[in-house]
Amino acid sequence: MNPSQAIKVAREILEGDFALHYFSSEHLNLMQRLEESILSPKSEVVLLQGSPGCGITTLLSRLQVLHPTVAKLFKGDIYIGNWDFVDHLCDALNVRRGNYSKKNLPPHLFRVLSLIKCKAILIDDLDIYIANEGELDQVFRTIRALSSGVPGLTFVLSTRNERLANLYFKYAQPSWWSHGIRQRISVEEYRAIENRLWDGLNENYSLNVVKANLESFKPSYGLDIQNVTRTHRLHFVERFLLQQGALEILSDFNVLEEYESYVQSILSS
Amino acid sequence: MFNQSSLPEPYPDEALSSWMYRVREILPEPEIRALSGISDHDRETSPLVAPYLKVLGGLGADLDFRFERPEILAFTQAYDLSLDWIKSVFSPASAKTIPISFRSDYCLQCMEESIAEVGFPVYLKSWRLLLKPFCQKHGCVLQSTNAYLYDSIDFGMDIFEHGCANPHELERESKWLAKDSEVKNLSRMVVNRIDFLLSQAEDAVVHDKVQNFVMTLLRITLMPKLWGNYSSIIKFTVQAGVDFESKKEIPMFYQLPLRVTGMVRARSFYLIGLLLGWIDEEQAGNARPRDDFYLATSASTLWRLVGNSTRIRTILQLYSTELLGVSMLADWECF
Numbered sequence: 001m002n003p004s005q006a007i008k009v010a011r012e013i014l015e016g017d018f019a020l021h022y023f024s025s026e027h028l029n030l031m032q033r034l035e036e037s038i039l040s041p042k043s044e045v046v047l048l049q050g051s052p053g054c055g056i057t058t059l060l061s062r063l064q065v066l067h068p069t070v071a072k073l074f075k076g077d078i079y080i081g082n083w084d085f086v087d088h089l090c091d092a093l094n095v096r097r098g099n100y101s102k103k104n105l106p107p108h109l110f111r112v113l114s115l116i117k118c119k120a121i122l123i124d125d126l127d128i129y130i131a132n133e134g135e136l137d138q139v140f141r142t143i144r145a146l147s148s149g150v151p152g153l154t155f156v157l158s159t160r161n162e163r164l165a166n167l168y169f170k171y172a173q174p175s176w177w178s179h180g181i182r183q184r185i186s187v188e189e190y191r192a193i194e195n196r197l198w199d200g201l202n203e204n205y206s207l208n209v210v211k212a213n214l215e216s217f218k219p220s221y222g223l224d225i226q227n228v229t230r231t232h233r234l235h236f237v238e239r240f241l242l243q244q245g246a247l248e249i250l251s252d253f254n255v256l257e258e259y260e261s262y263v264q265s266i267l268s269s
Numbered sequence: 270m271f272n273q274s275s276l277p278e279p280y281p282d283e284a285l286s287s288w289m290y291r292v293r294e295i296l297p298e299p300e301i302r303a304l305s306g307i308s309d310h311d312r313e314t315s316p317l318v319a320p321y322l323k324v325l326g327g328l329g330a331d332l333d334f335r336f337e338r339p340e341i342l343a344f345t346q347a348y349d350l351s352l353d354w355i356k357s358v359f360s361p362a363s364a365k366t367i368p369i370s371f372r373s374d375y376c377l378q379c380m381e382e383s384i385a386e387v388g389f390p391v392y393l394k395s396w397r398l399l400l401k402p403f404c405q406k407h408g409c410v411l412q413s414t415n416a417y418l419y420d421s422i423d424f425g426m427d428i429f430e431h432g433c434a435n436p437h438e439l440e441r442e443s444k445w446l447a448k449d450s451e452v453k454n455l456s457r458m459v460v461n462r463i464d465f466l467l468s469q470a471e472d473a474v475v476h477d478k479v480q481n482f483v484m485t486l487l488r489i490t491l492m493p494k495l496w497g498n499y500s501s502i503i504k505f506t507v508q509a510g511v512d513f514e515s516k517k518e519i520p521m522f523y524q525l526p527l528r529v530t531g532m533v534r535a536r537s538f539y540l541i542g543l544l545l546g547w548i549d550e551e552q553a554g555n556a557r558p559r560d561d562f563y564l565a566t567s568a569s570t571l572w573r574l575v576g577n578s579t580r581i582r583t584i585l586q587l588y589s590t591e592l593l594g595v596s597m598l599a600d601w602e603c604f
Binding site: 093094096106107108110111112115116117 | 294295381384385388389426429430433434436
């Protein structure tokens with residue numbers, strides 16, 4: 001591999017999609033549990049909570065990628081208030097919007113949902129689309145009605161809005177469950193992610209990048225999940241570039257942002 | 270902007286209007302995308318919208334089979350499709366079809382299967398075949414929706430929505446069909462046998478004659494004289510107002526096969542089976558529902574009800590062929 005090819009691969013590694021197997025064991029367990037809910041549906045409504053960067057979006061995207069026929073991901077375009085949420089569902093399912101004069105959900109929406117192969121509706125970041133807080137109830141009334149009216153329909157939604165989360169619990173049924181994703185991981189998880197990421201990238205790109213002295217890196221940039229994954233990827237890329245002769249020595253930065261800028265500057269040079 | 274490979278594949282036997290609707294829902298043309306966002310009032314009053322409505326609306330136009338319609342030409346231009354390709358995929362079978370103004374039949378099971386497969390209730394062109402009141406795939410009698418839906422461009426979606434909103438209508442129809450199931454089995458046998466005869470026709474002239482002979486029998490079985498005046502006939506809703514029904518006999522004779530529901534036509538094929546001697550009295554007696562006292566079980570009864578009509582006799586003789594003719598009619602001498 002010549003240096004320009006090496007830089008291209010390094011860019012791909014840094015900018016590429018974050019595959020879930022580089023995540024923590026908590027993510028992996030949750031993923032497995034959600035896959036069970038989708039593939040053997042029990043009319044569950046799952047609420048995922050966590051700080052920005054904790055991996056919920058990646059997890060939901062991954063679910064959709066793995067099960068494109070069964071799962072439908074709603075992301076970045078839901079507006080809540082009056083019947084907007086229902087309208088949005090109708091539009092996404094190619095079902096005509098209903099006449100809400102009698103305050104009922106369109107009956108054909110139930111029928112279509114029970115007939116189509118899509119059995120899981122994944123809604124990412126529900127909280128950022130609130131138009132009118134007074135009408136938030138409408139969302140959970142709809143979700144509850146669809147979940148009980150369409151056998152085997154699963155909802156997985158994430159929110160960081162406390163008010164919305166409280167409403168979830170107000171409307172919750174016995175088959176509903178929630179999960180809070182931890183932002184901070186343990187040192188053991190840090191090592192596990194490192195090993196998975198290292199092996200995964202070597203395998204994906206047919207590389208043989210080895211760690212210095214065959215030892216793990218110290219978690220010098222903290223144990224927050226998003227920093228950990230960034231750090232490991234930067235470490236991998238730096239060592240890959242060294243191996244390919246694009247670098248002469250390894251760096252030693254105390255601040256993650258400086259380290260990232262340094263690697264990026266090499267890639268853009 | 271669009272190319273054919275990016276468009277959804279036509280569903281087997283899908284009617285063109287149904288496919289056009291799906292394509293526009295999935296990949297709307299910019300004009301349609303803009304129109305969908307404006308209010309009903311603006312849509313009706315805006316001078317900018319009027320030209321598009323004329324092309325896109327298609328109310329009452331046969332967008333299933335009339336491929337030269339401006340709405341279809343506009344569609345082919347917008348999606349860069351050739352009219353020849355449209356014709357090759359969506360042309361109807363060479364059989365008599367129900368005019369767009371009277372279309373109402375569908376198979377709910379087919380519709381639900383298409384939703385599972387492509388996400389839309391697809392409308393099939395075979396549901397408009399006049400001499401086929403049974404689903405080509407499931408063998409069931411075609412159900413019929415409210416007559417006022419016929420002119421929608423998105424007929425399949427309308428039927429489906431109407432059915433979802435009025436489940437009692439579907440239940441009522443299912444009960445009637447279940448009650449008549451034995452009679453309908455015999456009807457299906459008659460339809461299949463006629464189909465076979467049509468496939469044996471050596472040329473187009475004979476084919477047309479056989480079709481017309483069957484059409485005449487269908488018209489005979491739908492004559493008011495044969496309905497009787499009994500309550501169970503109520504289920505055979507005729508798509509016509511009082512004005513139409515009170516008119517003279519001849520328009521009724523010619524138009525009723527087009528106006529009645531699939532269920533009525535299916536019943537007529539049972540009567541045709543009697544007239545052709547393909548169903549004997551014992552079979553008919555066994556099949557007749559217990560409380561349907563007035564359903565004919567013999568050809569002689571039917572001929573007696575028809576009475577002496579030179580016109581009908583002449584028409585039947587005119588369309589007689591070696592495949593199907595007056596000589597094959599049971600109890601023809603009673604007529």
